[in-house]
Amino acid sequence: MAYLTLTDISKQFGETFAVQDFNLDVEKGEFVSFLGPSGCGKTTTLRMVAGFELPTGGQITINGADITNKAPNQRNVGMVFQAYALFPNMSVSQNIGFGLRIRKEPESAIKERVEEMIRLIHLEKHIDKYPYQLSGGQQQRVSLARALANRPQVLLLDEPLSALDAKIRVSLRSEIRAIQKTLGITAIFVTHDQEEALSISDRIVVMNEGRIEQVGTPFQIYNFPETQFVANFVGSLNTATAEIADPEQGLLHMDGVQLSTAEKLIGLQKGDKVRIAIRPERFSFASEQKKANVVDCTVENITFLGSVVRIHLLIGNTKFHMDTFNYPSLELPKIGDKTQVTCSLRAVMILGQA
Amino acid sequence: MKKNLIWSWFWIILSLLYFFVPLILTFVFSLQTLKDQFSFISYQRVFEDRGFIRSLIFSTEIGIVTIFLSLALMIPTVYWVRLKAPRIRPVIEFISLLPFVIPAIVLVFGLIRVFSGGLLPLTNTHLGTNFLLVAAYVVIGFPYLYRSIDAGMGAIDVVTLTEAAQSLGANWFTIMFRVIIPNLRAAIFSATFLTLAIVMGEFTVATFLVGLKSFGPYLWQVNQNRAYEGSALVIVSFLITWAFMGLIVLVGRGAGASDAAGPR
Ligand SMILES: Nc1ncnc2c1ncn2[C@@H]1O[C@H](COP(=O)(O)OP(=O)(O)OP(=O)(O)O)[C@@H](O)[C@H]1O
Numbered sequence A: 001m002a003y004l005t006l007t008d009i010s011k012q013f014g015e016t017f018a019v020q021d022f023n024l025d026v027e028k029g030e031f032v033s034f035l036g037p038s039g040c041g042k043t044t045t046l047r048m049v050a051g052f053e054l055p056t057g058g059q060i061t062i063n064g065a066d067i068t069n070k071a072p073n074q075r076n077v078g079m080v081f082q083a084y085a086l087f088p089n090m091s092v093s094q095n096i097g098f099g100l101r102i103r104k105e106p107e108s109a110i111k112e113r114v115e116e117m118i119r120l121i122h123l124e125k126h127i128d129k130y131p132y133q134l135s136g137g138q139q140q141r142v143s144l145a146r147a148l149a150n151r152p153q154v155l156l157l158d159e160p161l162s163a164l165d166a167k168i169r170v171s172l173r174s175e176i177r178a179i180q181k182t183l184g185i186t187a188i189f190v191t192h193d194q195e196e197a198l199s200i201s202d203r204i205v206v207m208n209e210g211r212i213e214q215v216g217t218p219f220q221i222y223n224f225p226e227t228q229f230v231a232n233f234v235g236s237l238n239t240a241t242a243e244i245a246d247p248e249q250g251l252l253h254m255d256g257v258q259l260s261t262a263e264k265l266i267g268l269q270k271g272d273k274v275r276i277a278i279r280p281e282r283f284s285f286a287s288e289q290k291k292a293n294v295v296d297c298t299v300e301n302i303t304f305l306g307s308v309v310r311i312h313l314l315i316g317n318t319k320f321h322m323d324t325f326n327y328p329s330l331e332l333p334k335i336g337d338k339t340q341v342t343c344s345l346r347a348v349m350i351l352g353q354a
Numbered sequence B: 001m002k003k004n005l006i007w008s009w010f011w012i013i014l015s016l017l018y019f020f021v022p023l024i025l026t027f028v029f030s031l032q033t034l035k036d037q038f039s040f041i042s043y044q045r046v047f048e049d050r051g052f053i054r055s056l057i058f059s060t061e062i063g064i065v066t067i068f069l070s071l072a073l074m075i076p077t078v079y080w081v082r083l084k085a086p087r088i089r090p091v092i093e094f095i096s097l098l099p100f101v102i103p104a105i106v107l108v109f110g111l112i113r114v115f116s117g118g119l120l121p122l123t124n125t126h127l128g129t130n131f132l133l134v135a136a137y138v139v140i141g142f143p144y145l146y147r148s149i150d151a152g153m154g155a156i157d158v159v160t161l162t163e164a165a166q167s168l169g170a171n172w173f174t175i176m177f178r179v180i181i182p183n184l185r186a187a188i189f190s191a192t193f194l195t196l197a198i199v200m201g202e203f204t205v206a207t208f209l210v211g212l213k214s215f216g217p218y219l220w221q222v223n224q225n226r227a228y229e230g231s232a233l234v235i236v237s238f239l240i241t242w243a244f245m246g247l248i249v250l251v252g253r254g255a256g257a258s259d260a261a262g263p264r
């Protein structure tokens, strides 16, 4: 049995289902992210694990013990909030030691543990400061240390980085991941930032409208989305409608442009219409590649996105984006140029019938 | 910019004059008991009158009981509403305004009517009457107290702090006394001060329930009968009020220093 299990969990607020048919097994020491758009039920699910909401159906267990209806202060679950939620009247060390004092651990043990935690988050210089004297990133680290000091069975983080600016967000997320790995703690991390989820998770749970769309490693989620929603939500995506020309060969027609896919077109007939998807980074300017799609296109616009250049293409009658790395020797076409781009057969994903 | 500054100063000075001129004149008048010479005789008489100290102590006691009762009622209520029933906040806010609408005279007659006989004849005993007085002051102080406590809770994220404490294993008692109340320090001090000021000066309810035993009616009576001493008493009560204020600020700082400066 997995370490943390959620079985058939549902949560209803009045008439509306915030979470439905939620099944998830998390192994000990695993780092799992909940990813999905606003209002899809990520926070609600997390709060049910924490005990702040009770499920209207289903069961939650940690280490084999049923905790579904236990009070939050009876579970040993650590929580990190988006708004830090440090106690303003307590210093950094008092905040971190709060949970240990509640357990009435001896002062010497508390002191030792607090210092250990402080070292973990590299705030040795700030141990006697008060929350209002710390930056947002420092406050969130204290909040993390406070949650970890109690040695929780599961660590829950609800968009802990959303209130921070971009640079700190990136550095703190790797810090969180490193600490989680060092301690071997089981963690659930809620985010609506796909890059965040992809970069630090062992597995990602993509959610939509209260349901799980797909559970998988970042690699699986990004490269093999199982539903149109996942394909669209994770990474950017070009989608178009195409007609099947030859199901055996994987041949497709899109406004007179010929494309091939490596995917099996099981159960589909010639003439059927399907939704296809191609990630922008899978395109490149045509060279001598064999066994690849080569298509004519017109360059409509070019935008710089930092490390990446996005080229807006018109292929047939459909607009596509193409992303290419931005290096100084890059030879870009001009707006209005007619050129050829290429993508592999595997880059053409079939999302389902149109 | 400069023009604005001049006008700011104009208004500041005008309001200071408005506040201090009557006070200074009262003070000067209180020194003139003897003809052709300034003296503190009226002050001496004020302090010699046993009614002064007695009523002062009585009202202070009533004030302190009122404060404790009000805080004990108000803090958990406001907390609970913010935590569990934020939708009924407007209702509570409306109720908190009622004491402004109901005149004190109506309140006190209502109280006497209900509690002078029947099931709870509170007005028959001193203790009962004092309790009624406290109850009335709890009602009268409700709007001020509610507002400052509610504002205090608004300044911290009560819900998230509660959840954070819960997830660390805290029970309700711990959350209340270790997390919520310490963060309401400023609000509690201002509520305390306001309540005390109200109780010390209140006249209508005190007159009908306990009469000259309490400070408000006593002050009024002295003013009626003895002009110079009345003025002296006004100055003294001002000083007392300010001393209270200073004390509260001091205590507030002290509490702040012991677990270090609170959030600002
Ligand atoms: N206490 C509540 N009462 C009623 N409805 C609620 C309550 N909490 C959440 N909901 C509803 O449940 C749904 C899921 O909300 P939830 O907060 O879990 O979303 P989320 O995925 O965390 O979104 P976000 O990314 O915006 O934080 C939403 O439609 C929300 O309106």
Ligand SMILES: [Mg+2]
Residues within 6 Å of the ligand: A042, A043, A044
């Ligand atoms: Mg949320």
